[in-house]
Amino acid sequence: MTALPQTTQKKLGLVIDLDICVGCHACVTNCKEWNTSNYGAPLSDVDAYGAEPMGTFLNRIHTYEVKQEGCNAQTVHFPKSCLHCEDAPCVTVCPTGASYKREEDGIVLVNEDRCMGCGLCAWACPYGARELDQLAGVMKKCTLCVDRIYNENLPEEDRIPACVRTCPAGARHFGDFADPESNVSRLTAERGGMELMPEQGTAPVNRYLPPRPKTDIGGENKIDILAPFLEPVVNEETTQDQPGGFLGWLDKALEKI
Amino acid sequence: MHPAPSVIIFTSLSGLGFGLLFWLGIGYPEVYGMSAFGMFFVAYALAVGGLLASTAHLGNPKNAIHAFSQWRTSWLSREGVASIVTLLVMAVYAIGMIFLGQRFQILGWIGAALSLFTVFTTSMIYAQLKTVPRWNMRLTSVMFLTYAVAGGALLAGQISIAVVLLLVLTLVQFAVWQAGDKRFREAGHTIETATGLGNLGKVRLLEPPHTSPNYLMKEMVFTVGRKHSRKLRMIAGVSLGLLPVILLYALPFNPISAALAVAFHMLGLFAARWLFFAEAEHVVGLYYDKR
Ligand code: SF4
Ligand code: SF4
Numbered sequence: 240m241t242a243l244p245q246t247t248q249k250k251l252g253l254v255i256d257l258d259i260c261v262g263c264h265a266c267v268t269n270c271k272e273w274n275t276s277n278y279g280a281p282l283s284d285v286d287a288y289g290a291e292p293m294g295t296f297l298n299r300i301h302t303y304e305v306k307q308e309g310c311n312a313q314t315v316h317f318p319k320s321c322l323h324c325e326d327a328p329c330v331t332v333c334p335t336g337a338s339y340k341r342e343e344d345g346i347v348l349v350n351e352d353r354c355m356g357c358g359l360c361a362w363a364c365p366y367g368a369r370e371l372d373q374l375a376g377v378m379k380k381c382t383l384c385v386d387r388i389y390n391e392n393l394p395e396e397d398r399i400p401a402c403v404r405t406c407p408a409g410a411r412h413f414g415d416f417a418d419p420e421s422n423v424s425r426l427t428a429e430r431g432g433m434e435l436m437p438e439q440g441t442a443p444v445n446r447y448l449p450p451r452p453k454t455d456i457g458g459e460n461k462i463d464i465l466a467p468f469l470e471p472v473v474n475e476e477t478t479q480d481q482p483g484g485f486l487g488w489l490d491k492a493l494e495k496i
Numbered sequence: 497m498h499p500a501p502s503v504i505i506f507t508s509l510s511g512l513g514f515g516l517l518f519w520l521g522i523g524y525p526e527v528y529g530m531s532a533f534g535m536f537f538v539a540y541a542l543a544v545g546g547l548l549a550s551t552a553h554l555g556n557p558k559n560a561i562h563a564f565s566q567w568r569t570s571w572l573s574r575e576g577v578a579s580i581v582t583l584l585v586m587a588v589y590a591i592g593m594i595f596l597g598q599r600f601q602i603l604g605w606i607g608a609a610l611s612l613f614t615v616f617t618t619s620m621i622y623a624q625l626k627t628v629p630r631w632n633m634r635l636t637s638v639m640f641l642t643y644a645v646a647g648g649a650l651l652a653g654q655i656s657i658a659v660v661l662l663l664v665l666t667l668v669q670f671a672v673w674q675a676g677d678k679r680f681r682e683a684g685h686t687i688e689t690a691t692g693l694g695n696l697g698k699v700r701l702l703e704p705p706h707t708s709p710n711y712l713m714k715e716m717v718f719t720v721g722r723k724h725s726r727k728l729r730m731i732a733g734v735s736l737g738l739l740p741v742i743l744l745y746a747l748p749f750n751p752i753s754a755a756l757a758v759a760f761h762m763l764g765l766f767a768a769r770w771l772f773f774a775e776a777e778h779v780v781g782l783y784y785d786k787r
Contacts, residue, residue: 241569257693267705291708299705301783303687307697314702315693319783328626334573335562353562356555358715359572362497365627365690367712367780376555433692436779438684439626447692 241333243326247345250416251383252323252444253403254423254432258451259410262302262316266402266411270298270320270381273401277386279351280375295372297321297381298402305450313453318411320402321368321381322435322443323347329360329369329380337378345417345444346385351377365439388413416444497628498718499773502552507618508762508769510546510579511640513539514611515648517586521608523599524654532593538651540583547579571624575617582610615644622772629683630676630776635668642668643765646737650761653754655744662737662761669736669768673729680777680787690782701785716778717786725775728767736764 274297275282284294298320306312323340327347330338337354340347349360349369356376361369369380384400387393397404403411414423423446426432432446516539519525527535551557564580566573586607592598619640622631646661687701688694740757747753777787 241566293708293710295711296706301701301705302703303691303693303699304702305693305696305699310697313696315691315696317691319705331569332572332624334564334566334570334576335559336566337559337562353559354556355559355563356557357553357563357572358555359621361712361715362778363625363627365779367716367783370711371555371715373711378555435692436685436690438689439779449692450696452696 241330241336241338243330243340244342247325247340247342248417249344250323250325250444251344251346251388251413252416252423252446253320253383253400254412254414254426254446254448255318256410256412256426256430256448257315257317258448259408260300260316260318261408261410262300262314263407264300265405265407266318267296267298267300269401269405271296273384273387274379274382278382279349279379280372280377282379283372283374285373293373295370295379297368297370297379299367311453313450315450318402319366319368319435320445321347321364321383322366322441322445323381323383325442325444326440328363328365328439328441332359332363334359344415346383347380348382348385349378349380351375354378365436365441366443383413416446497773497776497778498715499770500553502549504766504769504773506546506550506553507640507772508546508765509542509549510618511615511644512647512651512762512765513541513543513546514579514582514614515644515646516651517543517582517648518608518611518645519648519652519654521586521589521604521606521611523601523604524649524652526599528593528597528599530594532590535652536586536590536594539586543579543583571617571620575614575621578610578614578617582607582614585610612641612644615640626683627779628776629679629685629779631772632683633675633679635672635675639668639672647761647765650740650758655749659741659744662741666733666737670733676775683779685779685782687782687785690779701783704784712780713784713786717781717784718774719781719786720774722775725771728771732764732767732771734764735760736768737761739764 271282282295284292286292298318301317301319303315303317304312305315323345327340330340330347335353335355337350338360354377356371358371360378361371369378372379387400388398390398399413403413412423412426414421416423418424426448427446430448432448434443435447520535520539551560554560563573563576567577585603589600589603589607592600616637619637623636626632642665646658646665649658649661687699691699693699739760743753743757781787
């Protein structure tokens with residue numbers, strides 16, 4: 240049923256730390272690997288070795304450059320997948336009832352046995368989080384690895400989404416936003432976790448931790464913590480007129496001749 | 497947005513078909529027997545043909561039957577239900593006029609109202625989308641309804657009212673272009689709000705996530721062809737209403753000029769509908785630094 244639940248018992252989601260992400264695409268790869276062989280139809284590739292390869296991915300990494308006037312530019316790697324919005328427009332537009340938001344944990348899913356592949360939900364999502372699989376003709380999206388997180392056949396440390404499990408930098412965190420003491424709630428509170436495009440009114444669950452401001456060694460009055468250690472040992476300007484040490488002695492000795 | 501032929505044909509033809517059904521429902525023209533058959537045949541061919549064209553857009557049409565289930569929340573589902581109910585009600589009305597020489601007036605009025613409601617639901621599929629600011633306004637529904645009523649009047653041969661409506665339609669279409677051009681800016685979405693990085697400075701895309709286009713870009717970041725939009729607007733703006741009105745008024749009425757008027761109107765309709773999709777900017781384009 241494509242009516243949204245009034246509230247959900249849990250609000251499972253991700254915190255993505257833009258300060259830490261190095262843009263290695265490991266989460267993208269592990270996401271594709273896990274999800275192509277588990278929940279629903281495989282994530283197909285079309286023309287994989289041809290001139291214009293195209294494939295279905297549930298998570299993609301953009302890389303942005305942010306530049307403030309007078310400062311050096313800063314690179315920000317930006318992973319993007321479904322944000323499991325509380326007021327998910329993708330769910331309410333669905334005519335078939337294939338798209339739904341779970342009352343128990345807030346995960347937004349597609350029931351592929353009902354999806355007719357009209358693509359309207361992908362149009363309704365502001366974030367580009369839904370992709371119509373070109374071979375299966377059904378809508379694919381992040382499931383928050385619903386088939387891992389409750390899976391008792393997996394060792395306990397693997398019962399988190401594949402992207403979080405694999406991130407070598409520790410830039411991704413999984414937890415329950417409904418619990419104010421959870422890891423994700425605390426990170427969001429401490430670091431000012433932000434919503435993407437809040438003006439769309441989707442109330443995304445996932446939060447992004449903003450990159451910490453970078454020290455700008457290029458600008459004026461900017462402190463470079465390494466600078467004192469890299470100072471020249473001999474300051475030529477003050478020593479030029481009266482060189483000390485051996486040179487000073489030589490200088491004086493030669494002058495006397 | 498990608499101007500897929502299936503959705504252009506769907507919205508254009510079914511709009512015309514339900515527009516014609518509206519006029520037939522209120523008894524203009526009041527025809528019986530074979531001429532009623534002709535009129536209803538055209539209306540059903542357009543409405544059903546349009547609906548069938550829309551299924552060409554589906555990735556998995558075998559599940560299309562489920563599309564009638566979510567009318568409580570989904571405009572697309574409401575559109576499906578409304579069009580089937582309308583076609584059924586009008587079928588009974590049509591049988592009366594074709595075979596029984598009877599006009600079930602109440603049924604006709606209900607069918608006419610349902611026809612307009614169906615066109616309204618079609619418009620809401622687009623107008624509801626906050627992600628496409630150009631569509632996300634009341635005028636979108638006004639435009640779809642005016643197209644249906646004006647085009648329907650033309651097909652129904654209600655020349656004197658059609659002339660007025662076609663001119664109104666032309667004005668509405670220009671108003672939609674005017675308002676639409678400002679919508680994205682008014683909605684206030686930028687690459688900075690999309691990424692949340694605005695407080696750190698000016699944002700630009702350094703590297704896209706993939707080297708060749710993906711589904712999102714093909715479907716929603718359609719930027720080709722916008723360069724022709726000015727020319728197409730002129731073509732659409734003139735042939736939608738002005739040319740048909742001139743043909744209907746300036747020339748003595750004859751079947752050829754009437755057919756030409758319809759042909760011009762449809763040319764304008766298709767051009768305008770192509771622009772409706774091609775010019776619509778989806779906010780996801782912001783993540784790709786494109787609109
Ligand atoms: S991110 Fe997009 S697909 Fe995911 S819940 Fe929000 S609107 Fe729906
Ligand atoms: S593509 Fe599938 S899930 Fe999306 S709106 Fe259409 S039927 Fe629903």
